[in-house]
Amino acid sequence: MQHLEEKIAHLIRTVDELSDVVAAQQTEIDVLTRRVQMLMRREAERESDGGGGVVLGDERPPHY
Template sequence: MEQLEEQIAHLTRAVDDLSDTVARQDTEIATLTRRVEMLMRREAARDSDGGGSVTLGDERPPHY
C-alpha cells in the first residue's frame, strides 16, 4: 500500500509539473502570436505605402 501511495505522489507531482509547463507555454504562444500579427500588420502597411523596396541577393541593382 505504501508503495502505491508513493507512486501516486510521484505521478501527481509529474502531472502538476506538466500542467505548469503547458500553462507557461500557452502564455508564451499567445504573446508570440500577438507579436507576429503586429509585425504582419506593420509589414502590410509598409507594402501599401510603397516605401522601401528590398534588393534581393540575386537581383541587379537599379543602376545597371
C-alpha cells in the same frame, strides 16, 4: 499499499509540474502570436504605402 500511495503522489506531482510547464508555454505562444500578428500588420501597412521595396541581388540600384 504504501508503495501505491507513493507512486500516486509522485505521479500527481509530475502532472502538476507538467501542467505548469504547459501553462508557461501557452503564455509564451500567445505572446509570440501577438508579435507575429503585429509584424504582419506592420509589413502589410508598409507594402500598401509603397515603401516596402526590397532590392534583389540581381537588380541594379537606382543610381546606376
